[in-house]
Structure formats: C-alpha cells, structure tokens
Amino acid sequence: MSTKRKNFLISNSILIAFIVIMVLIANYYLVTTFGFNEDTFIAITLLLIIFAVVLNYFLSKPLFDPLFKSDKNLQKTIKETLHELNIPASTIQANVQLLEKNIKDEKNAKRLQRIKLATNELLKLYNQMEYEIKKEIDRIDKQEFLIDEILENSIDKFEDIKGTITIENSVKNIIINSDKNGFQKIIDNLLSNAIKYNCNNGTVKIDFKDGILSIFNTGKSIDTKNLFIVFDQYFQEDITTKGFGLGLNMVKEFCDKNQIEIKIEPKTNGTQIKLNLTKSIS
Structure with a gap:
C-alpha cells in the first residue's frame, strides 16, 4: 500500500470517528433538552444529518485538498512528459524516412532499418501508455x-x-x-x-x-x-x-x-x- 493511500485511509478514519463522536454528543444534548418521542425523533434525526454533512465538509476540505492537489499536479506532469516524449520519437521517425531515400550502402541501410523498427516500437509503447493513462485519469471520448x-x-x-x-x-x-x-x-x-x-x-x-x-x-x-x-x-x-x-x-x-x-x-x-x-x- 502506498504512503499516500495509507495516509488517506488513516485521515479519513480519524475524521469519521470524530464526526460520529460529535453527532453522538449532539444527539445526547438534543434528546436531553427536547426529550425523545415520536414528535421530536424526525426533527432531531434531520438536524443531526445536516450537522454531520456540514461538519464533514468543513473538516475534510482542508484535510484532503492537499492530497487532491498533488494528484492533479502529478497528472499534469505525466501528460506534459508524455507529450514531450512523442516529439523526439516522431522526429527520429521522420528523419529516418528522409534518410531511406538517400542511403544506398547495404550495411548502412540495414542499420537504418533497425533504427526504424526500434522507433516504431517506441511509438507503439508511447501510444499504449498514452491510452492507459488517459483511461485512468481522463474520460475516453467515443x-x-x-x-x-x-x-x-x-x-x-x-x-x-x-x-x-x-x-x-x-x-x-x-x-x-x-x-x-x-x-x-x-x-x-x-x-x-x-x-x-x-x-x-x-x-x-x-x-x-x-x-x-x-x-x-x-x-x-x-x-x-x-x-x-x-x-x-x-x-x-x-x-x-x-x-x-x-x-x-x-x-x-x-x-x-x-x-x-x-x-x-x-x-x-x-x-x-x-x-x-x-x-x-x-
């Protein structure tokens, strides 16, 4: 398990436990003040649900925003790096195609062919990686x-x-x-x-x-x-x-x-x- 995932689970568990404790305290106070009967049950329950949602929002936002921000930055870096990787590979491919027209020596032609095959494999890996990353962090357009x-x-x-x-x-x-x-x-x-x-x-x-x-x-x-x-x-x-x-x-x-x-x-x-x-x- 990654450190980030572990920290998220620990933080989330602590947050849930704290909210449960606060809701129980609020429940005890409301029941003590207004009593517990059929008339007050629905009102107290609704009030506690609203209280729990609001408390969760204000406590979780500063806690989890840094985690989500780091993920967003990582996704941006991956996309930019992936884009930059495509440029040199495509440049090599384009130049190999130009050189093929001029090279007549058989030995050099074979070397160029190996470069061409390796570049094509690199571009295939790039396309595969691009698709897998988009599938994970973006919506794939139909x-x-x-x-x-x-x-x-x-x-x-x-x-x-x-x-x-x-x-x-x-x-x-x-x-x-x-x-x-x-x-x-x-x-x-x-x-x-x-x-x-x-x-x-x-x-x-x-x-x-x-x-x-x-x-x-x-x-x-x-x-x-x-x-x-x-x-x-x-x-x-x-x-x-x-x-x-x-x-x-x-x-x-x-x-x-x-x-x-x-x-x-x-x-x-x-x-x-x-x-x-x-x-x-x-």
Whole structure:
C-alpha cells in the first residue's frame, strides 16, 4: 500500500470517528433538552444529518485538498512528459524516412532499418501508455469508426504469425460509436486467441449480422465447465500456451464498460465469440 493511500485511509478514519463522536454528543444534548418521542425523533434525526454533512465538509476540505492537489499536479506532469516524449520519437521517425531515400550502402541501410523498427516500437509503447493513462485519469471520448478498418489492422498484425491458418473476414461498411483504441485492443486479443487455439490448416471466420460481430475459430472447443470462469483474471484453459491469462479479462472489462454483451459458445469443431454491438451502432 502506498504512503499516500495509507495516509488517506488513516485521515479519513480519524475524521469519521470524530464526526460520529460529535453527532453522538449532539444527539445526547438534543434528546436531553427536547426529550425523545415520536414528535421530536424526525426533527432531531434531520438536524443531526445536516450537522454531520456540514461538519464533514468543513473538516475534510482542508484535510484532503492537499492530497487532491498533488494528484492533479502529478497528472499534469505525466501528460506534459508524455507529450514531450512523442516529439523526439516522431522526429527520429521522420528523419529516418528522409534518410531511406538517400542511403544506398547495404550495411548502412540495414542499420537504418533497425533504427526504424526500434522507433516504431517506441511509438507503439508511447501510444499504449498514452491510452492507459488517459483511461485512468481522463474520460475516453467515443468516436465513430468503421469496424472493417479495425479488423483489417488486426489481421495485418498477425499476418506473419498465423502460419497455415486462413482468416476469412466478410465484415463491410459497419460503423459504430465507441472507444476506438480500446476496441482495437479487444479485437487484437480475440483474434490472437483465435489463432493461438486453432489447429493446423485451421480457419478463423469473422462476420457481422443483426448487430452481432462473430469470430469463429476451428480447433478444440472450449470446455463448457470453463464458460463461467473464462473471463476471470489469470485464467488459462491450456496452461501450455504462452501468456498470463489477462486477455479475456481485459476484453470483458472493456465490454462491460461500453455496454457490449460478449458470449463464448462452444461448437462441435471450434469456438465462437459473439459481441453484441447494437448499443454502439451509429
């Protein structure tokens, strides 16, 4: 537990205890003065509630304002630092693209390619960090976008690792309103699983019908006894596969937050995942 969190809990506990004591004292005084009966009960109770709320406001404001102010300053510093990190990375990327046109030597071209790949990875990490920080300290704005674009981006990412697996995507011209970066991440996770748990020369089929985005993969079907725990953090049906069991948990968290119903259905020759996007369709 962090020191700030510990101090907050201690301060809050002391404040609550003090307010309770003051309310009990006020209650004793009012009951002694006016007596306790059916007529005075409601009046005394309302008066004590108002007293407790006002006392809590005036005591908590000077106590917690410094804590909230330090958090606000930290958020501002993180945002500014993150913005500054993007500038040199983008500058390197732009200059590498210019140098590529002029370098003819094969050895130098390979070195430049390594710089380019490293810079692209750095920018990916930047975008990931920016999204995660915004998700924690800001409200993520929704926007309209084509599901087709998200799916094609995801399919391109896995082109080199899908091996003998065929990916069939029939989704066309479907627009939804949601968190675009977050939606891209859940599609990446679902497609990654569809490839990971597939079979040799298997198939991944992606289609959209009646507001339902469906991703089906051939291979071993998910065990029905795991359907109730498949979204639990760290759960892995096959412990021999690489990973930490975080993917589907993050997918479920995103879906719940964005009113997307997700279902996993075992089939005779594989597994199908359905995302109900009716509440997100523009």
